[in-house]
Amino acid sequence: MALVLNEEQVMLKDSAAGFLAQKAGVPQLRALRDGNSAEGFDPAVWREMVDMGWAGIAIPEDFGGLGYGYTGFGLVLEQVGRHLSCSPLESSVLVAATLVNELGSPAQKARWLPAIAGGDCQMTLALQEGSHHAPERTAATARAEGDGFVLNGDKVLVLDAATAGHFLVVARTAGEAGDTEGLGVFLVAAGTEGLSVEPRSMVDSRSAGALALRDVRVDADAVLGEPGAAWAALERTLDIANIGLAAELLGLSVEAFERTVAYLQERKQFGRIIGGFQGLQHRAAELFAELELARSTVLKALQAIDGDADKLSLLASAAKAKLCEVAARATNEAIQMHGGIGMTDEHEIGFFIKRARVVQHTFGDYNYHLDRFARLSGF
Amino acid sequence: MTDLDQFRADTRAWLEENCPQSMRTPRLNFDDAYWGGRRPDIAHPDQKLWCERMAGRGWTVPQWPKEYGGGGLGKDEAKVLRQEMARINARSPLESFGISMLGPALLKFGSEEQKKEHLPRIARGEIRWCQGYSEPNAGSDLASLQTRAEDRGDHYLINGQKVWTSYADKADWIFCLVRTDNSGSKHEGISFVLFDMDQPGVTVKPIKLISGSSPFCETFFDDAKALKKNLIGEEGKGWTIAKYLLTHEREMISAFGTAPKQSLGETALETVGADASGRLANGVLRRDIAQYQLDALAFGHTMARVGDEAKAGQGLGPASSIFKYYGTELNKRRNELNLAVRGEGALGWDGEVYDGGRLSRDWLRSKGNSIEGGTSEVQLNIIAKRVLGLPDA
Ligand SMILES: Cc1cc2nc3c(=O)[nH]c(=O)nc-3n(C[C@H](O)[C@H](O)[C@H](O)COP(=O)(O)OP(=O)(O)OC[C@H]3O[C@@H](n4cnc5c(N)ncnc54)[C@H](O)[C@@H]3O)c2cc1C
Numbered sequence: 001m002a003l004v005l006n007e008e009q010v011m012l013k014d015s016a017a018g019f020l021a022q023k024a025g026v027p028q029l030r031a032l033r034d035g036n037s038a039e040g041f042d043p044a045v046w047r048e049m050v051d052m053g054w055a056g057i058a059i060p061e062d063f064g065g066l067g068y069g070y071t072g073f074g075l076v077l078e079q080v081g082r083h084l085s086c087s088p089l090e091s092s093v094l095v096a097a098t099l100v101n102e103l104g105s106p107a108q109k110a111r112w113l114p115a116i117a118g119g120d121c122q123m124t125l126a127l128q129e130g131s132h133h134a135p136e137r138t139a140a141t142a143r144a145e146g147d148g149f150v151l152n153g154d155k156v157l158v159l160d161a162a163t164a165g166h167f168l169v170v171a172r173t174a175g176e177a178g179d180t181e182g183l184g185v186f187l188v189a190a191g192t193e194g195l196s197v198e199p200r201s202m203v204d205s206r207s208a209g210a211l212a213l214r215d216v217r218v219d220a221d222a223v224l225g226e227p228g229a230a231w232a233a234l235e236r237t238l239d240i241a242n243i244g245l246a247a248e249l250l251g252l253s254v255e256a257f258e259r260t261v262a263y264l265q266e267r268k269q270f271g272r273i274i275g276g277f278q279g280l281q282h283r284a285a286e287l288f289a290e291l292e293l294a295r296s297t298v299l300k301a302l303q304a305i306d307g308d309a310d311k312l313s314l315l316a317s318a319a320k321a322k323l324c325e326v327a328a329r330a331t332n333e334a335i336q337m338h339g340g341i342g343m344t345d346e347h348e349i350g351f352f353i354k355r356a357r358v359v360q361h362t363f364g365d366y367n368y369h370l371d372r373f374a375r376l377s378g379f
Numbered sequence: 380m381t382d383l384d385q386f387r388a389d390t391r392a393w394l395e396e397n398c399p400q401s402m403r404t405p406r407l408n409f410d411d412a413y414w415g416g417r418r419p420d421i422a423h424p425d426q427k428l429w430c431e432r433m434a435g436r437g438w439t440v441p442q443w444p445k446e447y448g449g450g451g452l453g454k455d456e457a458k459v460l461r462q463e464m465a466r467i468n469a470r471s472p473l474e475s476f477g478i479s480m481l482g483p484a485l486l487k488f489g490s491e492e493q494k495k496e497h498l499p500r501i502a503r504g505e506i507r508w509c510q511g512y513s514e515p516n517a518g519s520d521l522a523s524l525q526t527r528a529e530d531r532g533d534h535y536l537i538n539g540q541k542v543w544t545s546y547a548d549k550a551d552w553i554f555c556l557v558r559t560d561n562s563g564s565k566h567e568g569i570s571f572v573l574f575d576m577d578q579p580g581v582t583v584k585p586i587k588l589i590s591g592s593s594p595f596c597e598t599f600f601d602d603a604k605a606l607k608k609n610l611i612g613e614e615g616k617g618w619t620i621a622k623y624l625l626t627h628e629r630e631m632i633s634a635f636g637t638a639p640k641q642s643l644g645e646t647a648l649e650t651v652g653a654d655a656s657g658r659l660a661n662g663v664l665r666r667d668i669a670q671y672q673l674d675a676l677a678f679g680h681t682m683a684r685v686g687d688e689a690k691a692g693q694g695l696g697p698a699s700s701i702f703k704y705y706g707t708e709l710n711k712r713r714n715e716l717n718l719a720v721r722g723e724g725a726l727g728w729d730g731e732v733y734d735g736g737r738l739s740r741d742w743l744r745s746k747g748n749s750i751e752g753g754t755s756e757v758q759l760n761i762i763a764k765r766v767l768g769l770p771d772a
Pocket of ligand 1: 509510511512513514515517518519520542543544545546595747748750751752753754755756757760
């Protein structure tokens with residue numbers, strides 16, 4: 001596949017940019033934060049996104065989506081990153097809908113995917129347990145009992161936990177932490193007895209939370225796919241999720257960089273524009289080069305999802321690792337090159353570094369993905 | 380079958396029949412290539428044969444027009460040819476500054492007569508060219524060059540000195556920047572001329588590199604002659620041509636950054652060993668290699684993306700400005716890691732055990748990649764100013 005965008009994709013990108021700039025930019029994020037928003041996003045804006053079809057963008061047409069593919073979705077996520085827009089687009093659409101689509105039975109897909117695409121259901125993945133992403137180390141358990149399961153365990157960094165109507169809980173029916181066999185995905189409705197949701201305040205002001213599952217009973221049809229055999233679909237979902245997050249990091253990094261370059265063109269010290277100092281010029285030029293590489297890895301990985309490429313995992317870890325590295329550099333340089341003003345809450349540049357670190361960490365950071373990239377490369 | 384499939388089938392068959400077995404192995408190093416010229420260095424008799432066969436089809440320069448000795452192929456066909464050559468590991472039939480640098484400049488700026496005279500001889504590898512740009516006091520600041528050219532009616536008389544002239548001792552002709560006028564700004568008054576090196580006014584002294592070879596030279600002009608019919612473009616307006624040619628030179632040099640077949644990681648498993656889980660035993664080295672391989676992959680995708688964008692009519696985007704800088708820095712990283720991965724085996728200078736010191740010499744040679752054709756620092760200056768719009772330092 002040629003590494004270019006077609007006209008339709010460019011139009012989608014432009015319209016997403018226009019909408020988000022107006023409705024879900026950094027000023028709106030600031031307002032949500034300062035207003036202690038319980039949702040962590042503006043439900044009215046989310047409704048508009050749903051009406052534009054974004055919640056079903058990569059969901060197949062048979063299940064109420066647009067069937068537009070992940071390359072198109074990635075372009076929207078890039079714009080989301082640029083504007084630091086808050087919505088359940090990542091948690092419910094990028095991650096949960098993908099997992100249902102990859103793992104669910106036809107009946108489960110028919111039940112849930114149209115509901116997500118239509119914005120009637122908000123779903124999120126409950127996976128991480130410790131300080132780091134380590135899916136195969138899942139310790140939460142699912143014990144078969146009667147004609148259902150009993151779930152126990154604790155989860156953190158559950159995105160949009162406060163507003164989710166349903167959780168996709170990863171838990172073990174067999175094996176022990178470290179085994180990829182024996183993992184299952186269980187659909188648990190908010191409010192189910194034994195499930196408690198604790199919203200937590202995160203550095204990026206977005207909503208994430210912790211779950212405690214204490215003898216939570218679910219029916220047999222709450223299992224997505226075969227109990228104990230979720231690994232392949234979970235891994236593919238996480239690859240897709242990481243590629244989507246890489247697209248978001250791309251937008252975020254490019255925006256932070258462009259704002260920084262604009263500042264270099266305007267700020268004067270020693271009687272001259274600081275952008276004339278070669279020490280800054282070279283750092284900016286190097287960052288520009290890294291951003292171009294980052295863009296290529298993201299596009300390649302997005303196309304690999306849609307093209308069913310066999311090296312998806314390698315390309316996913318390559319994209320996430322590269323974007324973690326570049327996002328860290330772009331946001332760190334952004335603060336440094338802004339000088340003192342960059343350290344103030346009043347200035348917007350600080351919002352970028354905060355969001356970047358949470359996205360970097362989510363579903364595996366630089367260290368995780370560079371290690372995985374090496375392993376998948378055979379060493 | 381589409382036309383392109385047919386072309387692929389024909390090309391495959393022709394290559395099967397015409398590419399000598401000995402030319403189906405990677406070159407040992409930069410110097411193991413065939414460069415043609417009046418006095419060619421021939422490491423293997425098949426080199427010349429292979430070059431002649433390819434030139435016969437115009438495939439030493441597949442995309443040049445047929446009337447100038449090229450193959451007249453479109454981008455897609457040229458890509459198929461490259462793929463089919465790679466499939467059988469076929470070597471490039473001819474290395475040439477005529478092809479990679481002068482040719483594109485002549486195609487764009489040369490007169491019909493000049494193209495007809497010089498291009499076919501480049502395509503057939505008959506004339507070997509060298510590049511007379513740098514001078515002792517004009518390196519990064521190339522436009523301050525001082526080699527003088529005086530108007531003598533039908534020719535110019537040239538006096539001055541060039542330096543770092545790669546393969547001047549082996550070249551037949553030189554494309555040379557000379558000053559025809561000193562009165563304006565330094566970018567004005569530079570002219571782009573071609574002349575034969577085989578004349579009394581030209582003296583060449585090889586310079587030995589840290590890698591032990593002597594590919595480049597000091598080149599002295601003492602009343603050397605350049606016929607006026609070999610002035611390219613207008614007198615005094617050579618800077619534009621010089622810069623255009625540099626973009627092609629940089630493109631050629633940046634291709635060194637693409638990843639080799641056997642990955643460094645795989646090699647390191649052999650030399651350093653694996654731990655119980657199959658990972659490379661030394662975690663520090665493993666991290667360095669992974670970072671390099673990730674960047675090499677990303678760089679490859681970036682070259683592909685820029686190519687695809689150009690093909691889709693979106694023009695050559697700003698990303699192309701990073702190629703020279705990034706590709707050469709990557710190549711230096713790879714060579715440096717190669718040393719780390721192979722340890723003692725890469726430190727030999729001579730002798731059969733060390734394959735003639737190929738690894739250490741390649742490593743040393745790679746240091747020049749970020750200097751030749753415009754240094755990395757100069758490339759970063761260009762990105763900062765032209766792409767990012769930052770003011771002059
Ligand atoms: C292997 C090799 C082959 C070559 N072949 C040829 C050839 O065939 N023909 C030819 O004409 N030339 C050739 N060159 C010469 C090459 O183009 C020059 O070496 C190069 O342009 C740098 O010039 P210089 O050596 O004078 O270094 P200088 O310009 O003196 O640079 C010294 C250092 O200062 C830095 N510097 C200079 N100006 C700036 C600035 N404005 N900002 C920041 N840093 C700066 C440079 O980046 C470098 O690190 C070759 C060089 C090499 C190494």
